[in-house]
Amino acid sequence: MAASKVKIVARLRPRLPGEASDDAIRVCHSEPTAVLAESSVNLSRANTTVNNSSSLGSAADSSGNRSGMGGGSFTGIAVNNPRDVTQVFRFPFTSCYDADATQQSIFETDVLPLIDVALGGVTVTIFAYGVTSSGKTHTMQGTPKDPGVIPRVVEALFAKNAASDSAEAAQVTVSYIEIYKDDVYDLLVARENAPKLPVRENDNGMVFVAGLVSSPITSVTDFQTLYDTATARRSVGATLLNRASSRSHAVLTLNIRRVTTEGDRTTVREGKINLVDLAGSENNKLTGNDPSRMAESSAINKSLSVLGQVVHALNIGATRIPYRNAKLTRILQDALGGRSVGLLICNLAPGTKFRQDTLNTLNFAVRTKNIENRPVVNERDIRPPPTAAASAAPALPRIDLAATSQALALKPRPGMRPSLVPRAAPRPSGLGIGGGHRMSVVGTEAAAFVQREKEKVPPGLSEAEIDARISRAVEAEVARRMEEKEKEMAAEREKEREREREAGSSRHRTKSPRHERSPKSKERELPPGLSPLLKRNKDLEDGLQVKLQELERRLERGNREVALPDVLSPVSKKKAGRAYVALARTHSDRGDLQAALDLYRQAETYVPDNIKLKERIIEIEWAVKNGKSFKPSPKKAKKGKERREKRVEDMDVDGPAAHVMSDDQMEVDEVATSLTGRLAGHELTNTGSKRSLLVDDDEMETPAKRPKRGEAGAKKIKKRVVTIESDEEEEEEEDFDPDVAPRKNRRRVAA
Template structure:
C-alpha cells in the first residue's frame, strides 16, 4: 500500500533582537502558510498548504500528539517510521527534536510513549534498543562511543536491499532514566559551534533510532519496527553566519548534503531513471524514508521575518516537492519456527555401482546355476524364476535369461569421458577462434602499416614538391635582390656625385650612426657595421678618420679580435707616453704593450705607421683616459665638426655676396 510523505510546518517565535513583521503568516485551521514575495516592489503573497501547520504559539506537546504519536503504533506493528526536521539554521529544528527540560522535544516524548506501551504488554515479548549517530563532514560517527575512539563507519546494504551502518553500537533500555543517561552523555559528543545566528548551531546531521522487537508466540514470528528521529543541520548563508575557515568547511559539507537531498526529492517526483542516493551519506541513510518502505514525516521549521524570507521560501518549496513522494511500507517480520527437516528419500545417499566381482556373483545367482547342467529350477534373487522351468524344443529345460545391465554401472566413466570430449571440443573451438582473431589482428596491422607508409610517401612527395618550389622562389628572389642591390649601389654612387657636400656628409653621418648601432649591442655584428660605414665612405670619400675606422674594423673581422679592444690599443698608443706608463711588472702594463704592438702591426699593414703624440701632462692624461671610455668618439664627431665648418664657410660667402 502506497503512502505519501506527510509534511508539517512550524513557525518559531521572534527572538529579542528581531523586529516583528508579517512576512510569514500561518493559518493553523486551514493548514496553510502565506509568505510575501521577496522581489522588490511586489505586493502579492505565496500560499502553501500542508498536512498540519503550527504558528508561533504552538507547543511541543501539540505537535507530538497530532503528528508523531500515531507513528508509535506502526512501529509496534513491524513498520519503520522516520521523522526528520528540516529548515534553515536558527529555525528551531533542534528544539523541536530534542527540546529542553521544561519543554521536552519529540525524542524524549517518543521514548516515554514506547516504554509506556511496552509496560502495557507482556514484558518478555517486547524489547527496546537505541542507537545514535551523526554525519559530520559526510562521515558517519557513533555517538554512543567516545569520540576520540570513534572510527568512521561504513554504510552497507544487506541481501534484502536494506541500508544499514556497519559496526554501529546498539544499547538496550528498560526505563526512561536509563535512556536519559545514555542520551545525555551522547549529546555531549555531538559537533556544535557558535555562529552569528545561533550560539549552539548543529554542525552535523544526527539520527537517533529506536528499535522495537516484538515476539508473537502464537503466530511464531518476530516483528521488528523502528522509529528514526533525524535532526538535520540547517542550510547556511555564510554572509549572515560570519563563519571562519573551519566553520566554512562544515557549512560546505552541510549545504552539499542538503543539496543532494533536494536532488533526490526532485528525481523521485520527476520519475528519473537514476536516483542519486549514493551522492551523499545522508541520502544513503534516508533512502528507506524517501521512496522506500518506511513511513515518513517531514517537519519544516521556519524562521520568521523579512531577514529569512528567501530561506523560508526555499524551505516551503522543498516541503511541497517532498509531500509528493510515495513510499510503500513493508512489515518487517521474521519466522521463529524451526526449519523443517528434509524427507528421508531426499536425504538418502545415491546407490553405488556394483564392482566386477559383485556383478559376476549377481550374474551367477540370476542364472540359477544353469551352466552346471542341472534341470532343477533355481532361485533368482528372492523368488522362483518360472522361465527356468520352461522346456526347450529339444525337451531340455532352457537356461534362464541373462540379467539386464545395470544403468548405473560405469556411469562415472561415461560422464568423465563425455566431459573430456566436451572440454576438448571447447578448447579446439576456442583455439580456432583465437587463431582467427590473431589472423584478423595481423591483417588489420598490415593494412594499417600500408596505410601509414602510403600517407608518409604522400607527405614526403608533397614536401619535396614544396621544397623544389621554395628553392625556385629563393633563387628568383636572390637574383632579384642582387639586381636591386646593384641598382641601389649604382644609384647611391650617382646620388653621391650629384648631392651637395653638406647633404652628402649628413647622409654619411646617418650611415655611420647606423653602423655604430650594430656595434653597441650585446652581440656586435661587425659585417653589418662595415657595410654601413662603406656606404658612408661613398658620400665622404676624403674623410680619413672614416677610412681609418673601416680599415680597423676589417682587421678585426679578418683576425677575429674584438673591435673595442683594437680601438683601445689605438687610443692608448696615441695618447699615453712611455715615460709615465705603469711599472713593468704590472699586468695592465703588459696588456697595454701587447695591444700597442698588435695595433702597430695592423696599422702598418693597412695604412702605414701611426704618428706618436708627445707625452701629455697629468691633466691631458686624465682627458685622454676619459676619452678612452667613449668607444666610438671618432669619425662621426670629426664629420660633424667638418660639416659645421663647411656651414660657417657657406654663411660667410653668402654674407659677402650680399
C-alpha cells in the same frame, strides 16, 4: 502495505530576542481564502508556484490579508513574495504550528500515531528540516523542561510497554550517529575512540552503517543517561544566527522488537524509529562563518542539496536517484522512496530576514510531499510459541541480523530460522568494495556456519538469547572474513603497483621521461564525463591530480555515480553554473520553458546555494505547470559596469595579457558544447570577463589550436581585436541573476 506518502508538517518558531517583528511569514488556520488575494499562489497544485501576474489582486494590508477574492478556507503557511509585495505564496499543510504551539501538541497530533506503526514492525522516519536556527534541535531534542520529539517518543514507548502484557513488551535498542562533513561517527562511542564508520549496502539493497553500536535500554532513565552523554558528543558551534548551531546531521534510531501471541500463532515484529535532526542550510553572509565553519557549512549545504536532488529525482520518476552522492541520503534512502513511513517537520524562522530560506524550505517540503514510500512490515512467525520467560527476557545487544545474514548470503532452509526482514528482489548495485569483490561467502558455507553456531548453543536459553548469540557469532565471522578479504585486496593492490612500477621502468628504458605517464592510458581509466576535459590539458595541475586520484579510488570502490559537480573546483562550479544559466536564458527567451527549466536545474546542481536561481526555478516551474508564458522581471542596472577594449596583438602567449584558455574555461566550454552540440551562451574566463560563445566554430580557438602554456619560444597568435565585457562584480553571487540576458556576439574579431 499500501503506498504511503511522506507526511509534511510545518512549524514556525517564535521570534527570538532582538528579531524584528514583521508578518513576512504567517501560519494560517482555516483562514477564509476570501481574504487572500487572487494573485496569491497555491503551491499544492504546482509543487512550487509563483504567480507572475502582479496585476491581479490588491496590495496586502498590514496583516498580509487582502479583500474581495474567492471563497473557501486555507490552512497552511503564507509568505509574502520578496520580489513583489502584491503577491502571497500559499503552502497548504494539514498540520501547521505557529509560534505558540507546544511540544506536547506536535507530539500528540503528528508523532504519537507513528509509534504504533513502528510497534507493528514498520520503519518510521521523522526528520526535522529547515534553515539554521529555525528550531530543528528544539523540536527534536527540546530542553529538559520542555522535551522534544525524541525524549517523548521514548517515554511513550515505555508507557506502552508498561500498559501491555509483559510477555508482549517491546525490547528496545538505540543507536545514534552523526554525519559530520560527510563522515559517519558513532555518538554512543567516546569521540576519541570513534572511527569513521563505513556505510554499506547488502545484497537486498538495505543500507546500513557497519560497526555501529546498538545499546539495549529498558527504561526512560536508561535512555536519558545514554542520550545525554551521546548528545554532548555532537558537533555544535556558535554562528551569528545560533549560539549552539548543529554542525552535523544526527540520526537516532530506536530498534523495536516485539513478540506477540494470538492463539497458537506467535509473531515477532521488528520496527524502527529513525529520528533525524538535520543540520540547517546556511547562508554564510548571515551566519558570519569563519573558514572552519565555512568548511562545515559547505558540507552541510552540499548534503542538503543532494537531499533536494534526491527528492527531485523521485518526483520526476528518474531512473537514477542520486542517493550515493552524500552519506546523508544513503542513510535516509529507506525514508525517501523506500520502505519506511515518513514524517517531515519543516521548521521555519519568522521574519523578512529568513523569508527566502523559508521559501526554499517550503519548496522542498512541497516536493517531498509527492514522494511515495512502500512501507514493509518486518514480521515472522515463530513456532513453537516461546515460553513466557523467553518473551520477557531483557533486551540484548543486537546486530542487524538481516544485514549480516545477507552479507553471508544466507538462504533460509527448512529448519533454519527465517530472516526477520522480508526479502526484496535483489537490486543491481555498484561493483562492491574492491572493484567487484563482494564481501560474501557461498550460501551453503554460511548456512553451515550458522548451523554449527546453533549447535553450540547450550539448552535452556531463551529465543532472544539464542538470536543474540548467533548474531554475535555471525558478526564476528563477517568481521574476520572482511579483514581477510581486505588483506587479500591490499596484497593484490601491492602486486598491481609492483607490476606498474616494473612496466614504468621498462618504459623509462625505451622512452623519454616525458612519456613515463602516458596520458592515453590515464584517460582510459577516467569516467566518461571527465576525460574530454582532461584530454585538452596535458599538464594536469596538482589539485586536479588529487581529484583524479579520488575519482579513481571511487571508481575502484564501485561507485559509478560520480557527478561532475563533485569534482570541479568552486570557481569551476560557479562558471559551469553560469554557462547553464546562460543557456537556460536563451531557451526561456525562445519560449521553450521546459528546456529552460531543465537547464536552470542543471545550473542548480553546480550552485546549490544560489537564491536567485532557486527563485527562477520556482517561477518557471509554475509557468510550465500552468501553461503560462514567462517574462522575467527587468534586470536591475549594475553599478560599476564598464566596457573595455583589449587589444591583443603580437602577444607572447606566456605574457600576462596572453589570451590563453584556462582549465576552467575548458570545463565551461565542455558543458556548453555537450548541451547544445555547438557553442552557445557565454564563455567565462578566470578574470571575470565574458565572451559570447555564439560564434562560428572555426572562429573559436580550439584547445588543440591554442599554443601550449609554458611552451618555450615566443609563439605569436594572430593579430586581432577582442572586445571583452569585464566587470568585477561578475564574480559575485549576484552574477547568477537569471535575468542576465545572454549578450549577443560581444566578441568582435578583426583579422
